[in-house]
Amino acid sequence: MSSEYKEELKFVTEHRRYLHQHPELSLKEYKTTEYIISVLEEIGVSYYQVLDTGVIAELEGNSGQTLGFRADIDALPVHEQNEIEYKSSVDNVMHACGHDGHTTALLLFVKRAKALADNGDLKHNCVFIFQPSEEANAGANLMIKAWENRPEFAAIFGVHLMPDEDEGLMLYRDDELTASATEFHFTVKGASAHVAQKHQGISALETIVKIAGEVGNIQQFHLDGLNRNIIHMGKISSGEAVNTVPANARLSGTIRTYEASDLAVIKLQMTKIKEAAELLYGASVGLHYTEGYPAVKNDAALNQLVETSISAAGLRGIEKDKPYLFGEDFSFYSNIAKTYFVFAGSRNLEKGYASSLHTDTFNFDERVLIKVADYYEALLNNY
DSSP: OOHHHHHHHHHHHHHHHHHHHSOOOTTOOHHHHHHHHHHHHHHTOEEEEETTTEEEEEEOOSSSOEEEEEEEOOOBSOOOOOOOTTOOSSTTOBOOSSHHHHHHHHHHHHHHHHHHHHTTOOOSEEEEEEEOOSSSTTHHHHHHHHOTTOOOOSEEEEEEEEEEEETTEEEEOSEEOSOEEEEEEEEEEOBOOBGGGGGGSBOHHHHHHHHHHHHTTHHHHHSOTTSOEEEEEEEEEEOSOTTBOOOEEEEEEEEEESOHHHHHHHHHHHHHHHHHHHHHHOOEEEEEEEEEEOOOEEOGGGHHHHHHHHHHTTOEEEEOSSOOOOOOGGGGGGGTSOEEEEEEEEEBGGGTBOOOTTSTTOOOOTHHHHHHHHHHHHHHHHO
8 A cells, every 4th residue: 555545545534534423414514614625725725615505616727628526515314323433423413425425535636636736737627516405405506506607617527425336336327317306295284173073174184195095196197107207205194183183284205207208297197186185175285396306417428538537547337227216416517517427336345334325324435535536537637
């Protein structure tokens, strides 16, 4: 192991574990932002903030081309179960999706790029995007909208750790790589009554149960069976007391799809279900959607660059035949540039790193982050 590698391993281990131990939720990443800024200042890179918790760092290269590299910085409302010395110090908040790793890998790449710039060897302009709120609120979209004097990008790249695949693998795919994600919420307002006079009430529970049944039929009867779609009902609640007719009910879930036309069909059917439930049961039914993430669609024009850079980084590329059903707000960057997003394997069974994303035992070996930085540097050099 070379002294340079030891130094980089110390760098990624120290910074990743600090971030892991001090997680913050979406749009509340104030301490995380302060820490990122402190590292950038130590490296000697200029930066500015977009939103309260977004940070942009920049380096000038030897061409007129500008490449962007993005890391997300927020954590999840998950209570960590790992018994490690750098375990989350915040109850019910954890970096369970690897964003501490994404941030650290990008910081390492910033350090390398600064050394290249100091020697006059930085091939292109580089913009390093430390983005808040990927897990909620479409932070990428918020950041783009608030980003004044945004440069013209030739391309923007991103990496996400993937514990379902082994270390040393890089998963990629042209066009759709992840699904769009849209949350739906049905709310029902009925009329309360004592159970002894239940005929005088309007049961929100009866209404929401029927709505749930019809939502469950949308995939079966209204969508092309060859298309990949998920309509998931994740939370249902109703009632105020055991001896009264339930006056209120709520059903929430998520839609994952790759085609805008399929999402339109789903929303149309949900509107019909809402209207039918009001007519049949006499309840007042509300239906609304939270802003979703479009599908990540990788630009095929960048395919050769990505494949070459994966190989140059000493990784083995695997071209996926089907997209993931995850949602990912990196998709919004395609509104301003060509984009390409990949997943880096982080599974290591010997070390016990096998828990999936968003679980309370997710963890990985920091050596993976050096390979992510290798990939970023290869993209820079090969573009």
